[in-house]
Structure formats: C-alpha cells, structure tokens
Amino acid sequence: MSAFIGATPDWDEAKAVIFGAPCDSTTSFRPGTRFGPAAVRSEAFGIETYSPYQDCDLEDISFFDAGDLELPFGDVPRALETIESMAARIFDAGKMPILLGGEHLVTLGAVRAAARRYPDLRIIHFDAHADLREDYLGVKHSHACVMRRCHDILGDGRIWQFGIRSGTREEFAFMRAGHVVTEPFSVKTLPSLSFPGGAPVYLTVDLDVLDPSEFPGTGTQEAGGLRFAELLGALTEIFARFNVIAFDNVELAPALDPSGRSTALACKLLREEILAAFPN
Numbered sequence: 001m002s003a004f005i006g007a008t009p010d011w012d013e014a015k016a017v018i019f020g021a022p023c024d025s026t027t028s029f030r031p032g033t034r035f036g037p038a039a040v041r042s043e044a045f046g047i048e049t050y051s052p053y054q055d056c057d058l059e060d061i062s063f064f065d066a067g068d069l070e071l072p073f074g075d076v077p078r079a080l081e082t083i084e085s086m087a088a089r090i091f092d093a094g095k096m097p098i099l100l101g102g103e104h105l106v107t108l109g110a111v112r113a114a115a116r117r118y119p120d121l122r123i124i125h126f127d128a129h130a131d132l133r134e135d136y137l138g139v140k141h142s143h144a145c146v147m148r149r150c151h152d153i154l155g156d157g158r159i160w161q162f163g164i165r166s167g168t169r170e171e172f173a174f175m176r177a178g179h180v181v182t183e184p185f186s187v188k189t190l191p192s193l194s195f196p197g198g199a200p201v202y203l204t205v206d207l208d209v210l211d212p213s214e215f216p217g218t219g220t221q222e223a224g225g226l227r228f229a230e231l232l233g234a235l236t237e238i239f240a241r242f243n244v245i246a247f248d249n250v251e252l253a254p255a256l257d258p259s260g261r262s263t264a265l266a267c268k269l270l271r272e273e274i275l276a277a278f279p280n
Helices: 033-046 076-092 106-117 146-154 169-176 228-241 261-277
Strands: 016-021 063-068 096-101 122-126 159-164 181-184 200-206 243-250
Touching: 016 033, 016 076, 033 063, 033 096, 033 261, 076 096, 076 106, 076 243, 096 106, 096 261, 106 146, 106 200, 106 243, 122 146, 122 228, 146 159, 200 228, 228 261, 243 261
Parallel strands: 016 063, 016 096, 096 243, 122 159, 122 200, 159 181, 200 243
Antiparallel strands: none
C-alpha cells in the first residue's frame, strides 16, 4: 500500500490519521468515486511536500495513513458502521480523523462518531449540491441525502453550507425555513461566521464545489463553481479560525478525468488542508 506523501509509519506519534472509504454504492449519476482515495495516494508523488502557499512542509507534521477500509459493496449500513468505527478509534486515540471518499454518504459515518464524542458539533459543508433530500428514489441513505441525515443527528442551526448551486425546490425551502444556514454560489459570508466557545467543527468538502473547468473528475458536475484559489483561501481561513476536529474530501472520480488534473488538484488540496490543520 502506498501512503500519502510525508506520512509517518508510526501510528503512535501521529497527530492525525488519513483513511479512505472507497464506496460509491449510492452514486446517482456517474460512478467511480470508490477509486478516489487510492488515486490521491498514488498521484500525490507528483507534488512536493512543501507548500509555498503556507511556507511549511508535510515532513514537519506527524500524520499516519491507514489506507482504505474494506467496505462491503451493496451493504450501505455496514459500510457506514465500518467508517464510524474507524473514526471513533481515531478520536479515542486523541488524533484527528481525515476521511477520503468515496461518495459523499461516507461523511455520515464519520459524523456519527464525531457527534457522539462532541455533542455540540457543528458542520461546515462545501458542495455544489444541497444534499438535503429526505430521500432519493425512496432511499434515505443516499449521497443526495447525506446532509439531511446529518441534520437528523445535529438538529437546526448546526450546519453551514457554502457554494451550493443545485437542489430541489423542497431542499431550498428547507434551507429558507432556517433548518440549515446556506450561502448559495459563493463563500462571501464566511468572514462573518462565528461559533461560541471554540465549538468543535466537522469540515466536509465535496470536491464538486469546484467549477468543472478546474475539476471535471466528479460524477455530477455543476457549472458556476468555485476556483481552486477561492476554495483554498476559504479552507485555510476555517482551519485558522475554528476548532476543526475532523475533515473529509469526497467525490473525486479519477477515471472521469483522463487528463489527471482533478486528481492532482485533490492531492494539492489535501496537502494544504493538513498543513493548515497543524500550523507550525
């Protein structure tokens, strides 16, 4: 198994643990996100451990790459339980879980573990899609419903969404009713966001929040998305200002972008997130 660049082989000394959830069992359009975590590891050797954006290096941070979970295809409840168990194990060891998807539903497993450990949890969510459907074709556990299932756990006013530019009429009505806080299309309101008393934050990034011109390697593209520099600036601000206790990147489908630029972007973004999470 290859590990993400700069990873330590020592679990005990690591401050964070990367693990992959290669699952796309509920993908509603073009599949292939199950191959995302492995692609990020293998292609990361095409970038440097040093970040000129933040003037720091992954070699100065101790993080462990646990590889991909073995998930039972066709059994979504068991897959979510496996993800939840791994995230809980990482939390119990005093480390930060970093989840690589996979489709966006994998986030639910990690959020279950985080909410159990942190009852006052908040979620900051970047995505092209609202993911607030009550069900998708009668299925409640779908990547199109993941934020609605997270809302079932956390309740009103605990989820903040950015970059949303697609959803059903009912989903946007759910937002306007105040159940979640959503900024469509952009991240302009991020500087005004604040949480009391260093509340714990789970950060989830569906990479299709990016414009397809920069990130075509995803199953459900939506025109009008963020640029890489805009997303990077928003994420580094979040790590600097908030108590991020775990994060994930999901919905990379590498085979859908033969050029490889989507995977390269995902690798670079993960490097910057790890560095922002543990500033020198």
